[in-house]
Amino acid sequence: MDAIKEFFNFFADPRVFFLLTTGAFVFAVWRRDLFVKPSVGYGLQIFLVLFFGLGLLDENFRLIIGKPDNVPIVGLIFLLLFFTWYSMRQAVLNDQRIANAEPVAEKVEEDRVWVWPDLVYIELICLVLCSVVLIVWSIVLKAPLEQPANAAATPNPSKAPWYFLGLQEMLVYFDPWLAGVVLPSLIIVGLMAIPYIDTNPKGNGYYTFKERKAEITIFLFGFVVLWSSLIVLGTFLRGPNWNFFGPFEYWDIHKLEALTNVNLSEYIWLRGLGVGMPSHWLFRELPGILLVSFYVFGLPVVFARTVFKRYYEKLGPARFYVTAFLFLSMLSLPVKMLARWLFNLKYVVAIGELFFNI
Amino acid sequence: MADTKTVAPKEGALERSWNWLTETQIWKSVFRHNAPITDRNRVLVVLSNVFLHLHPVRIRKSGVRLRYTWCMGGLSFFLFLTLTFTGVLLMFYYRPTLEYAYTDIVGLREHVPLGIMREMHRWGAHAMVITVWLHMFRVFMTGSYKPPREFNWNVGVIMLVLTLLLSFTGYLLPWDQLAIWAITVGSNMARATPFLGYEGPGASLLALGDVQLIHAADDARFALLGGTFVGEGALLRFYVLHCVGLPLAIAVLMAVHFWRVRKDGGISGPL
Numbered sequence: 171m172d173a174i175k176e177f178f179n180f181f182a183d184p185r186v187f188f189l190l191t192t193g194a195f196v197f198a199v200w201r202r203d204l205f206v207k208p209s210v211g212y213g214l215q216i217f218l219v220l221f222f223g224l225g226l227l228d229e230n231f232r233l234i235i236g237k238p239d240n241v242p243i244v245g246l247i248f249l250l251l252f253f254t255w256y257s258m259r260q261a262v263l264n265d266q267r268i269a270n271a272e273p274v275a276e277k278v279e280e281d282r283v284w285v286w287p288d289l290v291y292i293e294l295i296c297l298v299l300c301s302v303v304l305i306v307w308s309i310v311l312k313a314p315l316e317q318p319a320n321a322a323a324t325p326n327p328s329k330a331p332w333y334f335l336g337l338q339e340m341l342v343y344f345d346p347w348l349a350g351v352v353l354p355s356l357i358i359v360g361l362m363a364i365p366y367i368d369t370n371p372k373g374n375g376y377y378t379f380k381e382r383k384a385e386i387t388i389f390l391f392g393f394v395v396l397w398s399s400l401i402v403l404g405t406f407l408r409g410p411n412w413n414f415f416g417p418f419e420y421w422d423i424h425k426l427e428a429l430t431n432v433n434l435s436e437y438i439w440l441r442g443l444g445v446g447m448p449s450h451w452l453f454r455e456l457p458g459i460l461l462v463s464f465y466v467f468g469l470p471v472v473f474a475r476t477v478f479k480r481y482y483e484k485l486g487p488a489r490f491y492v493t494a495f496l497f498l499s500m501l502s503l504p505v506k507m508l509a510r511w512l513f514n515l516k517y518v519v520a521i522g523e524l525f526f527n528i
Numbered sequence: 529m530a531d532t533k534t535v536a537p538k539e540g541a542l543e544r545s546w547n548w549l550t551e552t553q554i555w556k557s558v559f560r561h562n563a564p565i566t567d568r569n570r571v572l573v574v575l576s577n578v579f580l581h582l583h584p585v586r587i588r589k590s591g592v593r594l595r596y597t598w599c600m601g602g603l604s605f606f607l608f609l610t611l612t613f614t615g616v617l618l619m620f621y622y623r624p625t626l627e628y629a630y631t632d633i634v635g636l637r638e639h640v641p642l643g644i645m646r647e648m649h650r651w652g653a654h655a656m657v658i659t660v661w662l663h664m665f666r667v668f669m670t671g672s673y674k675p676p677r678e679f680n681w682n683v684g685v686i687m688l689v690l691t692l693l694l695s696f697t698g699y700l701l702p703w704d705q706l707a708i709w710a711i712t713v714g715s716n717m718a719r720a721t722p723f724l725g726y727e728g729p730g731a732s733l734l735a736l737g738d739v740q741l742i743h744a745a746d747d748a749r750f751a752l753l754g755g756t757f758v759g760e761g762a763l764l765r766f767y768v769l770h771c772v773g774l775p776l777a778i779a780v781l782m783a784v785h786f787w788r789v790r791k792d793g794g795i796s797g798p799l
């Protein structure tokens with residue numbers, strides 16, 4: 171039993187967890203013919219039921235999963251996995267129909283039906299089921315109420331509400347101005363921009379993957395792998411001092427994690443060139459500033475000329491650069507994660523004087 | 529042929545009273561038409577009912593399928609209504625001041641027999657965040673944001689943000705440890721807003737001579753909390769936003785959203 175727990179604790183380590191989720195995602199998209207099999211879909215749900223069911227036997231697991239406010243996230247895990255599988259399944263089935271020159275499922279059913287009763291009774295059933303679930307949930311699980319607010323007693327860990335924990339998890343890799351302000355704003359802007367930068371007229375009003383490969387892959391990566399799995403990580407796997415704890419691990423306040431992160435400037439001036447840190451921040455941080463500028467301004471141009479030339483021609487300059495910028499902003503998170511894990515990189519640009527750290 | 533004879537079915541007591549009831553003036557003043565079992569009445573029932581007329585009269589068959597919409601938009605709306613209802617009930621018991629906020633919640637827990645309004649409100653709010661996310665997910669996967677529905681997708685994104693803000697502002701109201709620290713962690717981010725937060729990049733550049741324009745008592749976080757920490761001002765601000773400002777905003781946007789779903793040609797489908 172302990173060996174199994176150790177096994178899961180190991181896989182829950184942020185590095186392993188993130189790489190594993192990404193790997194599973196790549197596999198699910200690449201071998202979607204396998205992923206969408208009913209046996210895989212139901213198998214995953216059964217695995218989750220077993221994992222959470224058996225896991226609850228463990229005291230540490232119960233403590234964190236059983237927190238009333240964490241229960242919705244358990245639901246989210248089930249639902250998200252199910253709907254990812256389900257929508258991909260419908261997409262793949264439609265793709266097969268298209269390949270066989272048959273109309274897609276939604277096309278077959280294009281004739282109109284009466285809203286009363288055809289739609290109204292479905293709505294009624296959904297509404298009743300939803301009410302039942304909500305009422306049972308409310309009877310079984312009491313809303314939490316802790317000690318009265320006390321500004322002097324900071325709980326450890328202090329966590330934001332669960333839907334913001336992906337952002338709080340980003341604080342490990344980015345400073346608050348990026349993780350808490352700029353990147354969330356870019357998420358909103360990016361979502362709003364989607365209809366205007368996606369000029370592909372296909373796949374409007376039916377499930378398909380083949381006709382929208384890039385769009386769906388990018389969206390799923392952002393929504394399922396980055397946003398949602400970081401919420402799961404931030405909620406269940408981060409304990410006191412925002413240290414990592416496996417799902418079956420005791421939250422030990424005294425757990426120490428060595429912080430040996432190093433700034434890029436230090437890598438370059440001290441370890442690389444061995445000349446000592448320049449005294450002016452502009453000079454000190456020049457390599458980092460150049461690197462970030464290249465990432466933000468140079469890379470899109472390189473993309474436009476090389477690998478994504480086709481997209482550049484299709485989208486035109488304005489759309490292409492906006493898309494590239496948003497895409498690179500999204501990727502900045504995994505890029506920074508990898509840099510942290512591989513090189514213990516703290517900041518690429520570190521201008522503490524101006525609160526400007528990247 | 530000759531020996532077929534139509535016999536009027538015998539009316540039972542139930543049927544007779546039903547017939548009587550539906551002929552009364554009161555009934556007829558409420559329901560303007562007969563049961564929706566004929567096509568004509570199906571049209572009338574949808575057109576003459578203010579709630580049902582959010583729908584079109586007829587709709588593509590693929591669009592009513594759970595398989596297609598997952599009913600997530602509908603459930604988001606239903607949860608919003610549930611939250612409004614339970615929220616109004618909670619407002620009867622709750623006063624947003626440092627003195628009463630916590631004890632009112634304690635009272636609600638201990639003195640209201642079989643009370644589940646707080647639970648329904650809290651779990652309903654969590655559930656709504658999830659259904660709105662899944663709704664967006666489904667709209668994306670069916671490509672329904674593509675023309676002509678770009679604008680409605682944007683209305684949706686704003687409602688998504690409002691949903692999160694509603695949830696966030698409500699989180700503070702019980703005024704327990706969970707509440708103030710979650711809001712403290714969340715609102716600390718505003719301190720780092722570029723230029724507008726006093727620990728944000730560039731804020732120190734905004735100065736008139738020696739006078740810093742942006743400091744702890746006038747930056748973005750201060751505007752959010754009505755103070756330099758999560759205290760009385762924040763509680764009142766969050767309460768007003770949670771109970772009045774944000775629900776009004778999202779309700780208006782929902783009206784726009786539903787209107788546009790219809791004006792953009794109903795639930796999307798392949799051409």
Ligand code: HEM
Nearest residue numbers: 597601602604605664672680681684685687688794795796
């Ligand atoms: C506050 C929450 C929201 C409510 C109550 C709501 C409600 C609805 C409803 C009832 C529909 C009809 C079809 C369906 O149920 O799927 C719908 C459609 C739609 N929603 Fe929402 N919605 C919300 C949030 C969003 C968000 C966050 C987005 C996108 C970012 C969005 C974008 C759309 C679009 C584009 C359609 C048209 C879909 C089609 O024609 O297939 N909505 N919404």
